[in-house]
Amino acid sequence: MSMQETITRKLEESFTPEHLEVVNESHMHNVPPGSESHFKVTIVSEDFRDQKLVARHRMVNRTLADELAGGVHALALHTLDPDQWFERAGKVADSPPCEGGDGGAKA
Numbered sequence: 001m002s003m004q005e006t007i008t009r010k011l012e013e014s015f016t017p018e019h020l021e022v023v024n025e026s027h028m029h030n031v032p033p034g035s036e037s038h039f040k041v042t043i044v045s046e047d048f049r050d051q052k053l054v055a056r057h058r059m060v061n062r063t064l065a066d067e068l069a070g071g072v073h074a075l076a077l078h079t080l081d082p083d084q085w086f087e088r089a090g091k092v093a094d095s096p097p098c099e100g101g102d103g104g105a106k107a
Contacts, residue, residue, distance in 0.1 A: 003036035003071055007064060011043055014063045018082050019044040019090070025076070029098040037073040042080075042092050049081040 001009075008022045021042040026035040041060065048056045056079035061068060068075065078092040 003067065004039065007039060007041070007067060007072075010063050010067075011041070011060070015043060015045040015047050015059075017043050017045045019085060025074075025095055028095065029074075037071060038076075039072060039074070040076040040078070040095050042078040044080045044082055044085040046081065048079050049083075051081075053079070 004022055004024050008020065011017065011020055011022070019042065021040075023040040024036055024038070025040050026038045027033075029035075029038050031037050043060065047059065051059070057077050060077055060079060061075075064072070064075070076095050080088070080092075
């Protein structure tokens with residue numbers, strides 16, 4: 001099972017999300033082709049209602065503790081309750097370009 005599939009499965013089991021998107025953004029960074037080290041997660045769940053952003057991120061980080069201790073280097077999180085998702089019309093910010101290592105070298 002790929003890291004992306006593992007993350008997706010664990011989040012589905014833990015949060016029963018109304019919307020879940022796990023995007024491998026490793027190709028945007030200075031890593032070997034085929035890497036699974038940088039992910040963007042958009043998750044919409046009732047579990048986040050009335051929770052502060054830090055608490056939401058901690059909930060996700062606890063769920064993915066093994067992956068974060070292993071191969072996952074970066075995890076961009078967009079944690080929303082259903083009302084917030086509706087207010088944003090199902091949109092979240094794009095990830096910024098990588099500026100670390102050779103991947104961010106400027107001419």
